[in-house]
Amino acid sequence: MIPGLAVSLLAVAAGFLVHLLLPGVPQLTVCVVLGVIAGQVPAAVRLLDGPLRPGIATAARRCLRIGVVLLGLQLSLADVVRLGWPTVLAVLGVTAIAFAGTYGIARAARLPGREPLLLAAGFSICGASAVGAMAAVTRSEPEEQSRPVALVTLCGTLAIVVVPLVATALHLTTDQFGRWTGASVHDVGQVVATAQQWGAAGLAVAIVVKLLRVLLLAPLVAGAGLVLRLRGAEEGTRAPILPLFVAGFVVAVLLRSAVPIPQPVLDVAQLLQTILLGMALFGLGSGIRFRRLAGTGLATAAAGLGAWALIAVVSFAVVLA
Template sequence: MTSRALVQAPGLALALAAVGVGALVHLLLPAVPLLTVCVLLGVVAAQVPPAVAVLDGPLRSGLATAAKRCMRIGVVLLGLQLVVGDLLRLGWLTILAVIGVTAFAFAGTYVIGRIARLPGHEPLLFAAGFAICGASAIGAMAAVTRSDAREQSRPVALVTLCGTLAIVVLPLVATAAGMTVPAYGRWTGAGVHDVGQVVATAQEWGSAALAVAIVVKLLRVLLLAPLVAGTGLVLRMRGGAQGGVTAPIVPLFVVGFIVAVALGSLLPIPAPVLGAAQVLQTVLLGMALFGLGSGIRFRALAGTGLRTALAGLSAWALIAVAALAVVYA
């Protein structure tokens, strides 16, 4: 084992242990997504002064690797879940509605982030997380904005907390509105951020709602690649024009994501292989989210606490309302 691996091992081991705890909590409380538990464990640990010294000291290298490398590999594996044929069965009107809602959500949440005066590239990370697929999209966007874990921490905290709120609120609203089961599935798939949060929200109405929600959600995930590529192109053009550091147009792991989608759609991959890939994907994303959560310091966010909270709630409400277009497409 190299010296670098030895330095990273403690942080990676802690992140892996957090996934184990998350799996146990999810087993006991199925409505609580495993990935949400992982990021919350990191956030809680980061608020304990004795733990902060360790997190920022001997564990930092491994946690940073988890937040970056594990996230990217997990996103690639996520592509194997996408089968283009399943998406096409939604119908072109629904597909166009999802694309339109996602584009509107990205633009709208970006504007909200700017109005809230989120610094640096945080508005872009904020918009990607809320519009596409939570912390996974934030990690992907961070590759082209070259944002470190600390710049990602506020968007990750917002998308996690608001997505968790959706698990409680959306079923209540849907019941009051008299939604049908298929309509509820479409709404949760189009309006909830993280894949795990979509599953947790939709499953409350049964397997029929869950099946619809997952397909709609995975169509939003498919939009991650063009969104990241387009943002990378714009940033590269701006960087070149301003003489600054240019951003990669398409990060290598996004190419891997596209290849994984193609493989999953064109090849008959055995179910055990897909199952193993999904487990590995969950473990890697859980480790990444714990790593990101461990970089969140509420004391550092306190100066913009109300403004940041309002930005998150506004983005959440915007997407929930816009997602109704998919329900009635």
């Protein structure tokens, strides 16, 4: 496994360097893009499908799961309470509409297998991390994750440019901009890259709203697992209600909320989380083969853009309400 893990770690280092030179480009997005590029180069594909495969598979699965657990240490229930119940209820509503709407759009676009469910989780909660969590409860293959990861990464990257431009044109306040960004942009890193363009005040609001969406990861995955288990009882199969690493995510949230964890510890955990998620996203990105996607290219792109437009419009309406 060492060669594949080492290559994934090198991708994280490259992502860090790019982010250092271009602060507006999220490090994790660079990791996905590097993986996607590698997955299209014949010489690289031979290595990815050969000696690098065990380590890449470990990064895409195990590193992602550990990273999700550490993500829970960023969340505190006290931060959610400070938002106020109107904001909490608004985010719940937006997330529910985004999940149901994205699932419907993906089904209409005839995305196969569990891909509509994975896409809905990624767009409504927290990008590729949510795709991985939902993939665990649905027991989806890595190939099924590649298309949702590609779409959520593409649309989240577009949001970094589009959301600030639209907010400026519509003369939104800093608070409105922060809430809209946190409620509509997918990945946490993409939220940071988008919101920081309006300064610390907008970033602070966006992060808290976004982390509230991340907090919904556990109940959403548990609900999907329960439904699949009930269906599986009729078909003779059993789906896990809550994967172990999602339970670990919940424990991490409760720990952060109940225990005063020193800031240096939180900083180290966040750094480790970024490294692990970066390795995982490189691994997931490297599984994307454009040739395989060519047959459903237009339908796939329409599903992603439609889902992105849905969550952007709904969250914008709620922010202005």
